[in-house]
Structure formats: structure tokens, C-alpha cells
Amino acid sequence: MPNSESSWSKSHPAERRTLATKTKSFAVENYDLGATLSSGQAFRWQPLGQAWEGVIGERWVRLRLAKRGITAEAPSPTNDWAWLEKYLDTRFDLGQAISTFPEDEPMQNAVATLPGLRLLRQDYWECLASFILSATKQIVQIQQMVALLAERYGKPIASVGDSPAFAFPTIERIAACSEAELRDCKLGFRAPNLLGAARDILDGNIAWQQLPEMTSADARGELMKLRGVGQKIADCVLLFAGGHQEVFPVDVWIERALQRLFFPKRKPTAKRLRHFADTHFGPHAGLAQQYLFHYARVHLKLK
DNA sequence: TTTGTGCCTTAGCT
């Protein structure tokens, strides 16, 4: 039940019977909030004590792990929490998904290492933009670029605490930027790629609006029309924004991890590895990829 | 057709 900070909304008849609250609890088991929010899927989360603060769309929110789930705190009372439930995907049946993983040793070890790791369901544009920026950058550097973009070109939004919050800049706002302005946000050679993506989308050069209804293969093809977007970035968007569970992004780390874990003797070609990734991990291959990625970073001395 | 190489920027680490 909602807590003591709740109040009745009287503004609209439709909301009259709904309790508007600043905090909300989601009942969910086996959700490693910290691992999920800091895993490199999303780049807008900051740990603050036991809590995590971030921005989803045009809403600031503070999250923390509770006894039987996750507690969220908003800047002002609201009765609409569907956006957060969708983003965290709290209704996702993690156990069922994990049960579809292959039973080989590397996969089972990876799951055992970080059992509550999950996939977020992000906004297409922010996800696409973030991964265009991710090229040869570490997570902290991506976070820095995203934060700069938001501060300078994002809409100010209400938050709790001393510092203001900013939404991720819209496609229109980024498209209106100059390349120099974007380079000034430390984007480097990624600046023209981000700018080009925004302008191509606005110009209708890809089927942007239809993306959510398209098959993985078709949506991937559309995204890869954008300069600076290859299969890896396209697959990240399909998985993290589109919810295409079977998509398995292959980057340099995963490539090394697959080689070490599954082909320790010989060195398969990139194409062979790609085929293995596409056929071995089943309907939730994207989730499997996340487990393997983190397992590899923690337990393998890669390089 | 497939695979390898240099280049694109920047910042933090060594």
C-alpha cells in the first residue's frame, strides 16, 4: 500500500479514485538493482548511498532495494507509475528466461555470479544516441558525454535534492545543434555521427516510427542505414530499447569471452562466433549476453 | 566475398 506521503488527486475526475503518492513500491524478486543500473545498458544512473538516482524520459526518480521489491521516490505525488514499471520491466519472469539458457558450464557459472541481473526497457532515441557515443569509450566516459548533452540541451525537470535534473535532449534539439557544439560535449569523432542520426531520423531517411513494430532483422537494417551505426550498436538498441530478447550484441569483450569460454582450443573466425552467438543461446540470448559480459569482466583476465 | 589495417577524437591511466 502507498505510504504516508500520499494525497488525493482532485484535479481530474478520472484520477479521483487513484492515490497520488511520492513513493511507490514494486513487488519483485531477484532484481539486482545496482548491477542492472550500472551494467552499461543505461548511462544516467548515479549511486547515492543505498539508493540510485536517475532520469527516465522527463522524470527524475530515486530507486532503492526494499524487502520484497523496489521502492521508487518521485519529486512530487503522482498516480502514474506505469513508465517506471515498464522501464524496470518488473513483471519480467527472470526465472523462466534463465531456464531457457543452455546448460553448459560457462553459461551456468555466469548466471550464478550475478543472479539478479536484468534487462531495462529504454527509450529508442536515448538508447540509440547513447550507443552511438559508446564507440571505444568506457562506461564512465559515456556517462560524462550523456550528462553534458543533457545539461546543455535537455529540458530541465523537477528533482529532489540540491542539483537540478535534465531530460535527455530530444531528436529535434540535437538535430538543431552544430557539430562544434556536440564536439564541445567531448563527443570527438562521434559528434557527426550523432548529428547525422538525428537529422536522418527527422528527414525520414529511415523508418524510425515503424521500428517498434518491425522484426529484429528489419529494424536492424533500418538502424544500420545511419552513419556510425553498425550491427553492434543496432543490436544494443534492439535489445535495450526494443525488447528483442533473442538479439545478442557482439562487441570486443563478448568476442573474447566467447573464445575463451566456449572455444578455448581454437580461434574461430568472427563470422563463426557470430553464428554461434545467434544459434546457441536461445530465445533470451540478449539476457544471456549480459550475464556472460559481466562474468567475463569479473572472472576472466581478458586481453 | 572475406579478413586485416589505419583512421577518426578524447581523457585517464601508466
Next chain:
DNA sequence: AAGCTAAGGCACA
């Protein structure tokens, strides 16, 4: 202090 490297992509050989 200069060199190296980083959840990539692309043109070109």
C-alpha cells in the same frame, strides 16, 4: 612525459 587504450564503424587494400 609521451604512449596506450577504450561495450565501434568505415574506407580501402
